[in-house]
Amino acid sequence: MKSYAQIVSWGRYVPSKVLTNADLEKMVDTSDDWILSRTGIVERHIADDKESTSTLSIKAARAAIEMADIHPSKIELVIVATVTPDYLFPATSCLVQDALGATQAGALDLNAGCSGFVYGLGMAGGLIAAGQYNNILVIGADTLSRIVDWTDRNTCVLFGDGAGAVLLQATDLPTGVLSSVLGSDGSGGSLLQVPAGGSRHPASQETVQNRLHYMKMAGNEVFKFAVNAMCKSALQAIKDAGLSPDDIDLLIPHQANARIIQSAAKMLKIPGEKVYVNVDRYGNTSAASIPIALCDAISEQRVKTGDHLLLVGFGAGLTWAAAVVRWGVSPLVPTLPWWKTVQYRYWDEVSSARSRLRRVLRRISLLGR
Numbered sequence: 409m410k411s412y413a414q415i416v417s418w419g420r421y422v423p424s425k426v427l428t429n430a431d432l433e434k435m436v437d438t439s440d441d442w443i444l445s446r447t448g449i450v451e452r453h454i455a456d457d458k459e460s461t462s463t464l465s466i467k468a469a470r471a472a473i474e475m476a477d478i479h480p481s482k483i484e485l486v487i488v489a490t491v492t493p494d495y496l497f498p499a500t501s502c503l504v505q506d507a508l509g510a511t512q513a514g515a516l517d518l519n520a521g522c523s524g525f526v527y528g529l530g531m532a533g534g535l536i537a538a539g540q541y542n543n544i545l546v547i548g549a550d551t552l553s554r555i556v557d558w559t560d561r562n563t564c565v566l567f568g569d570g571a572g573a574v575l576l577q578a579t580d581l582p583t584g585v586l587s588s589v590l591g592s593d594g595s596g597g598s599l600l601q602v603p604a605g606g607s608r609h610p611a612s613q614e615t616v617q618n619r620l621h622y623m624k625m626a627g628n629e630v631f632k633f634a635v636n637a638m639c640k641s642a643l644q645a646i647k648d649a650g651l652s653p654d655d656i657d658l659l660i661p662h663q664a665n666a667r668i669i670q671s672a673a674k675m676l677k678i679p680g681e682k683v684y685v686n687v688d689r690y691g692n693t694s695a696a697s698i699p700i701a702l703c704d705a706i707s708e709q710r711v712k713t714g715d716h717l718l719l720v721g722f723g724a725g726l727t728w729a730a731a732v733v734r735w736g737v738s739p740l741v742p743t744l745p746w747w748k749t750v751q752y753r754y755w756d757e758v759s760s761a762r763s764r765l766r767r768v769l770r771r772i773s774l775l776g777r
């Protein structure tokens with residue numbers, strides 16, 4: 409029997425610190441009016457000194473695990489899509505796997521720029537459909553504030569930090585990831601890149617002096633590429649799912665720029681009321697943008713059982729990706745009893761207290777013999 413990969417739970421996290429357009433006006437030569445009219449962004453969230461991509465991922469993932477009511481040891485694979493890993497190595501996914509107590513899981517990072525989450529969804533969907541895995545955690549997370557040049561107005565106004573996670577589970581019901589399309593055109597790699605810090609230009613005094621560890625972007629070129637790539641891959645994913653654009657109930661695009669989203673929706677002939685936009689609240693959170701938008705769309709009750717969602721992204725690489733998902737669970741977050749919420753939050757503490765208690769009881773019973 410065919411297996412489908414259903415999204416059974418989800419979670420998101422954004423740092424508490426908010427950076428508004430007014431704040432940016434004090435940092436670079438820009439204006440609220442320019443940022444809002446060119447991008448649709450009002451504010452973004454910025455990680456504090458103690459936060460990093462792994463800590464954001466862990467918070468989003470824990471929310472998804474709590475909602476699914478699943479023990480972390482049941483998770484078989486942790487995929488973290490990111491361009492801002494904690495380290496060059498080990499992989500951020502390994503840090504996340506360890507912190508979650510996902511002791512039976514493999515872990516890998518996936519670098520496909522802002523398309524990374526949809527890449528992860530497509531890969532996880534395929535592994536589950538092949539019958540190889542039953543539970544895969546897919547996370548999109550980025551801390552772009554760490555690689556943004558805060559003196560470059562062309563880029564620093566656009567980005568924010570955050571993470572989103574979904575748990576995919578095998579099911580016989582025809583629901584979940586119905587199709588996915590992944591694409592790349594490496595000839596455009598230099599349009600959006602961090603030039604130094606890798607094996608081509610390792611860190612040196614010169615690379616630091618020339619600010620080559622910060623993101624460089626040809627915004628206009630990326631804009632033009634984005635609209636076409638999104639539309640082409642979206643139409644293919646819709647076709648592969650055996651649907652037509654009219655069947656799409658909600659388009660959840662990568663939240664880079666409200667104008668890119670409007671142009672893509674217009675080209676796809678998907679009306680505005682079927683397009684989810686939250687770029688105003690978070691800016692471009694890279695690989696996190698689509699899962700955060702999915703979570704927000706669910707909590708705003710924009711997603712109903714049976715709906716067809718079209719997730720589509722583009723980003724550094726250059727890459728693009730689209731997936732069609734048939735929503736198979738109630739969008740209402742199940743309310744867990746209080747004791748279960750406490751149990752999940754303090755999982756490690758509860759398990760070690762339980763084993764300590766077991767040891768004491770064993771000693772007492774031995775004494776009694």
Ligand code: UT7
Nearest residue numbers: 437438439442446522561562565627628630631664665723
């Ligand atoms: O996730 C993938 C990552 N990348 C993206 O999503 C980026 C895609 N591209 C974009 O979103 C848009 O191209 C931008 C928002 C980056 C720029 O918008 P644009 O309408 O393409 O503007 P532009 O690049 O054509 O620049 C227009 C002007 C320039 O001034 P001049 O040369 O016309 O005098 C820029 O210097 O706007 C100027 N400018 C700014 N002015 C005020 C650029 N950034 C700013 C700024 N504040 N922050």
